[in-house]
Every structure is written in structure tokens, then in C-alpha cells.
Amino acid sequence: MKTFPANFTWGAATASHQIEGAWREDGRGPCIWDAFSHVPGKVHQNQNADIACDHYHRVEEDVALMKAMGLKAYRFSLSWSRLLPQGRGAVNEAGVAFYNRLIDALLANGITPWVTLYHWDLPLALQLEIDGLLNPEIADHFAHYAEICFDRFGDRVKNWITLNEPWCSAVLGHGIGYFAPGRTSQTEPYLAAHNLIRAHAKIVDVYRRKFQSTQRGVIGITNNCDWREPKTDAAADRAAAERGLEFFLGWFADPIYRGDYPEVMRAAVGARLPEFSDADRALVRGSSDFFGLNFYGGMLASEPTGANVASTVPTGNGGMAADQRVELSDDPSWEKTDLNWNVVPHFCRKMLNWIDRRYGHPPIYITENGMALPGEDDVTVAVNDTRRIDYINRYLEACHAAITEDGVDLRGYIVWTLMDNFEWALGYSKRFGLHHVDYATGRRTPKQSAKWYAGVMRRNGLE
Ligand code: PNW
Numbered sequence: 001m002k003t004f005p006a007n008f009t010w011g012a013a014t015a016s017h018q019i020e021g022a023w024r025e026d027g028r029g030p031c032i033w034d035a036f037s038h039v040p041g042k043v044h045q046n047q048n049a050d051i052a053c054d055h056y057h058r059v060e061e062d063v064a065l066m067k068a069m070g071l072k073a074y075r076f077s078l079s080w081s082r083l084l085p086q087g088r089g090a091v092n093e094a095g096v097a098f099y100n101r102l103i104d105a106l107l108a109n110g111i112t113p114w115v116t117l118y119h120w121d122l123p124l125a126l127q128l129e130i131d132g133l134l135n136p137e138i139a140d141h142f143a144h145y146a147e148i149c150f151d152r153f154g155d156r157v158k159n160w161i162t163l164n165e166p167w168c169s170a171v172l173g174h175g176i177g178y179f180a181p182g183r184t185s186q187t188e189p190y191l192a193a194h195n196l197i198r199a200h201a202k203i204v205d206v207y208r209r210k211f212q213s214t215q216r217g218v219i220g221i222t223n224n225c226d227w228r229e230p231k232t233d234a235a236a237d238r239a240a241a242e243r244g245l246e247f248f249l250g251w252f253a254d255p256i257y258r259g260d261y262p263e264v265m266r267a268a269v270g271a272r273l274p275e276f277s278d279a280d281r282a283l284v285r286g287s288s289d290f291f292g293l294n295f296y297g298g299m300l301a302s303e304p305t306g307a308n309v310a311s312t313v314p315t316g317n318g319g320m321a322a323d324q325r326v327e328l329s330d331d332p333s334w335e336k337t338d339l340n341w342n343v344v345p346h347f348c349r350k351m352l353n354w355i356d357r358r359y360g361h362p363p364i365y366i367t368e369n370g371m372a373l374p375g376e377d378d379v380t381v382a383v384n385d386t387r388r389i390d391y392i393n394r395y396l397e398a399c400h401a402a403i404t405e406d407g408v409d410l411r412g413y414i415v416w417t418l419m420d421n422f423e424w425a426l427g428y429s430k431r432f433g434l435h436h437v438d439y440a441t442g443r444r445t446p447k448q449s450a451k452w453y454a455g456v457m458r459r460n461g462l463e
Pocket of ligand 1: 015018089294368
């Protein structure tokens with residue numbers, strides 16, 4: 001029996017755009033993912049999230065699923081354009097009512113809400129009118145939207161995540177065009193990232209000044225990072241791995257925990273990497289009550305040997321490949337998920353330790369971890385997801401070792417995802433859920449992993 005600390009947070013996650021559907025109902029405005037997915041060729045089989053899991057019409061049923069598995073915490077995100085259809089201006093009261101129903105149902109069932117303010121679904125109006133994340137003014141729009149959320153929901157929501165994976169918005173959205181808004185550039189990712197970090201800091205500032213002392217919640221940011229393991233013991237490969245981590249996680253976490261971008265980035269990116277003004281830096285530094293981490297996999301890193309280091313592989317690559325100059329490869333022995341992501345639980349422990357050391361022993365929450373498996377369109381296959389159980393079990397063993405043997409202050413673990421959903425550019429072709437969703441009927445079926453995870457939560461540990 002591997003027991004976790006008392007009060008350890010056990011959860012499952014979703015995101016508004018991936019599950020809600022009801023894209024034009026009750027006054028919801030469009031977001032950049034609606035526009036992007038309706039452009040032919042952008043999403044697998046030209047699928048979109050117009051209906052998705054139809055969660056908007058199945059809130060009570062979905063909370064019942066959570067209740068049935070004894071879920072302790074539910075991480076979900078708010079659709080900005082459901083609450084503010086134009087991104088700014090009038091509040092859509094029907095949107096507020098929808099999230100009130102969800103939050104109240106969770107609390108009535110003893111489930112703690114963990115709310116992400118922004119999980120990539122920027123109101124389309126802000127993209128069209130002010131160039132979205134590229135405009136420095138976007139930070140003020142984020143803060144205004146967040147203030148409305150704290151005001152309306154903060155009496156009941158005590159765990160806030162400002163942004164989900166700004167790396168994805170920057171690199172996949174503005175670097176390689178794989179995600180909305182579909183832009184390709186060697187400069188824009190750094191601008192988008194900079195404005196997102198500023199937006200995060202402004203949101204936190206609003207919360208701390210106006211709400212935190214009365215509402216008594218916590219607020220932080222969630223970043224994603226894949227581990228980089230030196231391919232050989234050579235100093236150049238070890239440096240490449242470290243550089244890869246600084247370009248991935250350091251890009252977003254260093255400003256918050258250390259006051260500026262990593263030196264290696266400044267040296268490599270030069271004038272394309274924006275500078276923080278003194279006022280911004282003061283807001284950014286220390287602007288997270290906890291360290292949110294989405295962790296899935298990792299790769300081997302080495303000093304580039306060939307001329308062509310710029311990987312164009314959308315998933316699992318190192319981001320701004322030409323700037324960071326890290327060659328990535330796999331160990332052929334590694335098991336892979338249906339997204340071709342490496343199953344590397346031992347890297348989870350290394351990642352947690354890297355964060356613990358570099359950022360001064362912060363409280364950490366793993367806000368996403370999980371796996372997609374092939375063949376799960378067929379519900380009879382999906383329910384026998386023993387590989388998913390094995391995956392989560394092994395990552396949790398790594399978490400347990402990080403806590404008990406290394407002293408990492410890991411306080412929670414949240415599975416991606418509660419139910420199969422719209423997997424962005426991959427449409428409905430990839431399934432990560434603890435519950436199977438039949439998209440034709442909307443029917444949800446618990447997989448074996450949901451039952452197994454219920455036991456983990458009940459025991460507060462692994463057998
Ligand atoms: C995370 N990549 O996304 C997201 O937070 C979820 O919304 C998503 O469904 C989940 O992981 C599974 O993919 C990522 O291509 C999506 O490098 C893609 C990448 C990274 C993270």
C-alpha cells in the first residue's frame with residue numbers, strides 16, 4: 001500500500017471547448033476554436049466542437065458520473081465567450097446561470113471545483129478586433145473577464161487556474177499553426193507568450209487585491225512540460241537537455257518564480273524575446289500560489305549534429321526548435337500512447353524534482369496526466385482499458401516516490417480526462433477518457449479505469 005499525504009487532491013479534468021457543445025446556444029459568442037475548426041483541413045476529418053460531448057445539456061448526468069466514482073475534485077474551464085460573448089462588454093446571464101448550475105451541483109455532491117479561466121477558447125471578437133494574444137491590451141481584457149468570474153463564482157470556487165498551458169497557445173497556435181488561431185511565425189510565439197504571462201499576472205493581481213482576503217481561495221497557473229533526458233552522458237547532451245527544459249517550462253515559470261526569462265533564451269532569441277517593464281515584472285514575480293503542471297511524456301535530448309534541427313512534428317517536439325537547438329529522439333524500447341507520446345513514468349519523478357529545485361520547493365499540483373489508447377471508438381474495447389490503469393498507476397508510483405523519498409511538495413493529481421472529448425486538431429480520433437462517450441448518442445460508459453481510480457481515491461493511495 002502506497003499512501004498519499006492527508007488532504008491530497010484527487011481529481012479529473014475537462015475543458016469547456018472540448019466537452020460543452022451548444023456553441024451558439026443561449027447567447028454564447030464564437031471563440032477562435034469555432035472559427036479554426038470550421039476551416040476545412042484544420043481538424044481531423046473536418047470535425048468541430050459544435051456538439052462535442054453535449055455537456056451543456058448533460059451537466060447533472062455528468063456530475064452524477066463523478067459522484068458515482070467518488071471524485072474529490074473536478075477541474076473544468078469556463079468558456080469566456082459564453083460569459084462575455086464579445087470578449088468584453090455585456091455579461092451573458094445565461095452563461096453565468098449554466099456555470100452556477102454546474103458549481104452548485106458539484107458542491108451538493110461534495111466535489112471541489114477547480115476552475116481554469118482560460119483553456120484556449122479566446123472570444124473570436126478579440127482575435128478579429130485586436131489581434132488576440134498579440135496585442136498587449138489583451139492582458140487587460142483577461143483581467144476584466146477574470147474579475148467577472150471571481151465576482152460571480154468566487155463565493156463557491158476556491159481553486160483558480162488562470163491559464164492552461166500557455167506554451168500551446170504560443171507555440172502550437174502562433175508558431176506552427178497547428179492550433180487556433182493557426183498562425184506560423186518565429187516571432188509571434190514570444191509575443192503571445194509574453195502577453196499571456198502579463199495577463200496571468202494581472203488576473204492574479206485582481207484576485208489578490210479584490211477577492212482573496214474575503215473569498216480565501218488560491219490561484220495559480222498551469223504549465224505543460226515534457227521531460228528532456230540527456231541522450232548520452234556527454235556534457236553537450238546534458239546541456240542540451242537542460243536548455244530544452246528551460247525553453248519549455250522555464251520560458252513560463254522563470255518569470256513567475258525568478259523574475260525573468262531564462263538566460264539561455266535571452267541569448268538565443270535576442271530581440272525577438274520581449275522585455276518585462278518594471279511594472280510588469282513586479283506583478284509577474286511571485287504571481288502563483290501553487291505550481292500547476294500538466295505532465296505526459298518526454299524525449300531524449302542531444303546537441304544537434306545535423307544542420308536541420310528544426311523539427312516540424314507538431315506534437316512532442318521542443319517548441320521553438322531552431323532557437324533552442326536541441327535534437328530530440330526516442331528510446332525505441334519505450335511504450336507509446338495513441339498520440340505517439342512516450343510512456344515514461346520515471347521522467348515524471350525527475351520533472352517534479354527539477355521543478356522543486358529550480359523554483360524553491362513550491363507546492364505542486366499535477367493538473368493533467370493520462371493517456372489516449374487506440375481502438376476505443378468501440379465501447380467494448382474501451383471498457384477494458386487495462387493499459388490506462390497501468391499508465392496512471394505507474395505515474396502515481398513515481399509521484400509517490402517524489403513525495404516520500406525526495407520530499408517534493410506534491411499536493412494533488414488530476415487525471416486527463418473525465419470523459420472522451422474533442423481532442424483539438426485531432427478531433428474525436430483520440431480518446432483519453434475515464435468514461436467512453438458515444439458521440440452519436442451522447443451515451444457515457446465508465447471504463448475499467450474509472451472504477452480503478454475510484455478505489456485509489458477512496459484508499460488515498462495505491463495497492
Ligand atoms: C493538453 N502537443 O494539451 C491539454 O491541456 C488538453 O486540453 C488536451 O486534451 C490534453 O493535453 C491531451 O492532449 C496538449 O501537441 C495538446 O504538444 C497537445 C500538445 C500538448 C498538450
